[in-house]
Amino acid sequence: MQVVVRALEVLRAVAAKPKGATLQELHNELGIPTGSLHRLLATLAAEAFVTRSAMNRRYFLGPVAHQLAEGNQHRSALLVTPHHAVVAAAEASGETVFLTELIGDRAVCVALSEGRHPLRLFVRIGQEMPLHAAASSRSILAYCPDPVVRRLLGKHDLVAFTEETPRTVEEVLDHLALVRTRGYDVCDDELDRCVWAVSSPIFTSTGSVAASVTLTAAGGRMRDERARAEALRTIQAAAHDLSAELGFSGGRPGTAGVPARSTQLRQESKHPATPRADPWEPPGAMSVDHLPAKESR
The missing domain is CATH 3.30.450.40 (GAF domain)
Structure with a gap:
C-alpha cells in the first residue's frame, strides 16, 4: 500500500510542475530516497504515466496520465517552457x-x-x-x-x-x-x-x-x-x-x-x-x- 501511495505522490508532484521536474527536485520535495524514487519513476515511465526528456532529463506527465485527464481541455496550451x-x-x-x-x-x-x-x-x-x-x-x-x-x-x-x-x-x-x-x-x-x-x-x-x-x-x-x-x-x-x-x-x-x-x-x-x-x-x-x-x- 505504501508503494501505491508513494507512486500517487510522485504523480501529483510531476503534474504540479508544468515545466517538468528532475529526480533531485522530486527527492527534495517528497523526501523519498533517491533509489526508491528512481524505481518508482522507472515503473511509471514504463506504463507511460510519466515521460522523461532526454534533452533536459526532466519528468513530465505521460500520455496515459493525459488520457485519464482528458476532461481537462482548458489547461494552458503552453505546458512546458520551450527552448x-x-x-x-x-x-x-x-x-x-x-x-x-x-x-x-x-x-x-x-x-x-x-x-x-x-x-x-x-x-x-x-x-x-x-x-x-x-x-x-x-x-x-x-x-x-x-x-x-x-x-x-x-x-x-x-x-x-x-x-x-x-x-x-x-x-x-x-x-x-x-x-x-x-x-x-x-x-x-x-x-x-x-x-x-x-x-x-x-x-x-x-x-x-x-x-x-x-x-x-x-x-x-x-x-x-x-x-x-x-x-x-x-x-x-x-x-x-x-x-x-x-x-x-x-x-x-x-x-x-x-x-x-x-x-x-x-x-x-x-x-x-x-x-x-x-x-x-x-x-x-x-x-x-x-x-x-x-x-x-
Whole structure:
C-alpha cells in the first residue's frame, strides 16, 4: 500500500510542475530516497504515466496520465517552457512549433509554443505521435536502423487516419529513405485532414538524433509554394540552433558515412541507408524549390 501511495505522490508532484521536474527536485520535495524514487519513476515511465526528456532529463506527465485527464481541455496550451529557438520559430511563422522525442517505443511531444494561428486540437504536451503517420516521428525514425524501425512499427497498429496515411511497413521504410535524403519530412493530410507539417531532426555532438522540431499549420495556409518554403526555412533554422546547443558542429551526422542514429535506439544495421550529402547546409538552402505541395505515395 505504501508503494501505491508513494507512486500517487510522485504523480501529483510531476503534474504540479508544468515545466517538468528532475529526480533531485522530486527527492527534495517528497523526501523519498533517491533509489526508491528512481524505481518508482522507472515503473511509471514504463506504463507511460510519466515521460522523461532526454534533452533536459526532466519528468513530465505521460500520455496515459493525459488520457485519464482528458476532461481537462482548458489547461494552458503552453505546458512546458520551450527552448528559445522553438518560441522564435512560432513567433516568426505564426504557427505551432513543437519538440518530439523518442521515449521507449513511443514518439512523444515534450514541449511546444503556439503562434498566432494555434491548432489546439492537433498537438499537446505528452501526446503520442504515430510513428508511421507523423512527420515529427518519422524525422527521428529516419535515422534508426531498418531492423529497429521494423520492430517499433510492429508494436503499433498502422492506423489509416486518412487516405494519404502510409499503410505498410515497407511504405514507411521507403518514405524514411526519402526523409534521410532530403533531411526533413513533410506530412500533408496523412495524420489529420487539412493539416500540414514540416519536421527536421535535432542532432547531438556525436551526430545522433536527439529529437525533432516540427511546425504544423492549417493546410489551407500552406498551399502556396512560398509559404511552404518559408516554413521549411524556419524549422531548419530552429533545428540548426537546437543542434548547435547540443554540440553538433555541422557536417555529416554519424561517422564513416553511417547515417546518424537516434539517441534512443543505436543498434547497428547491416544495410544503413545512404545519408544526405550535407545534412547541415545553411537553413533554407536545400530542396526548398522541390518542397512538395502534396506528398506522393
